[in-house]
Amino acid sequence: MSEMNSIDAVQEMLANQGYICDRALGTVIFLSLRLGRPVFLEGEAGVGKTEIAKALAAGLGRRLIRLQCYEGLDASSAVYEWNFPAQMVAIRTAEATGGAERSALQAELFSDDYLIERPLLQAMRPDASGAPVLLIDELDRTDEPFEAFLLEALSDFQVTIPEMGTVAAPEPPIVILTSNRTREVHDALKRRCLYHWVDYPNFDREMDILTARAPEAAEALSREVVAFVQALRTEDLFKKPGVAETIDWAKCLLALDVITLSPEVIADTLGAILKYQDDIQKLHGSEAKRILDQAKASLEPA
Structure with a gap:
């Protein structure tokens, strides 16, 4: 194969x-x-x-x-269905013109010409x-x-x-x-x-993913983004950000010409990584700074 x-x-x-x-x-x-x-x-x-x-x-x-x-998905929606409007047109046309006999018409109606493949x-x-x-x-x-x-x-x-x-x-x-x-x-x-x-990736693999999907991002910013998202996933959130959100956020920061993360930048762009208002509310005030400080501390050499 x-x-x-x-x-x-x-x-x-x-x-x-x-x-x-x-x-x-x-x-x-x-x-x-x-x-x-x-x-x-x-x-x-x-x-x-x-x-x-x-x-x-x-x-x-x-x-x-x-x-x-x-x-509500069923077999007919997943496999095939017949083009009913086209079949009705063919039937009406055959009736009006005295066309093919019944068996031939039936064979024509249920052929590939009227089959919608799912x-x-x-x-x-x-x-x-x-x-x-x-x-x-x-x-x-x-x-x-x-x-x-x-x-x-x-x-x-x-x-x-x-x-x-x-x-x-x-x-x-x-x-x-x-x-x-x-x-x-x-x-x-x-x-x-x-x-x-499929679990959330560790720091190194998420860095590799972000580098592959947003290669134009500077390494320093990418490391901050990944560290912040990884720290955010340890918080009590209704919906933790996935890898897709990490990539989207990095691209948003690039579009805004952001060089380094700050609490103000995070507050302005939270909608790229969190999709529920209750989660966004939890990061208002000093919480974003606390998580950012935690993320930056994790990047410092031991």
Whole structure:
């Protein structure tokens, strides 16, 4: 399925796409490519679960197909649906012109011309560049019936369209499932996958990530940004900032020509790293200065 013949090669390929992963995650991706197993990534929002699918697709030169999950998502929305308005036009036209007989019309109506392919069906289709990367994002937003359907689809890598028959993938897609763990996903689905918990990175790896994603930032500012965000994650917040917020904040500071962090700069740009007013309120006054002092102290040589 892939020319990646070592864990180091996987890490290097992802790094070339701006995604810096640790060896544990690199190992899971390597095994997924080698064994053809789906990967189930769980972790807090903003730690880079979705980005790994994008980096993997870009690095392998494969098409990325994304199924964004939501409450109420069902099989028909994930696999296919019929273009009902176009079918009705065809029926009315046939009636008006005395066109094809009933059986021929039915065969025409339920053909590829009227089929709207959704992500799961798209992922089963042959692709000249190789099996696509199928990202099933935020699976925890769906319900158990959809999980059961997905388990069956991922077991056989095929879907059935009653009017047309079974569509089987000539080459199984590279499947990445993500969950923010707002609820537990059924064990049966997890057992079908290679599981990995994506945690917040340590200081060194977050520095590497920020350098890759915002290379124009000066090292001194980047170190302050990462140290502050790392310190902020130890606070009692409703939603701790993820790596995505670290990158966004650094880019905002660059746009403002900030050279070094100060309590005033932090107060003006908190909306880039915190997304809930209660969390922002907690950093008003001396709190931002306290955390900044703590962050800068951690950067001083021992």
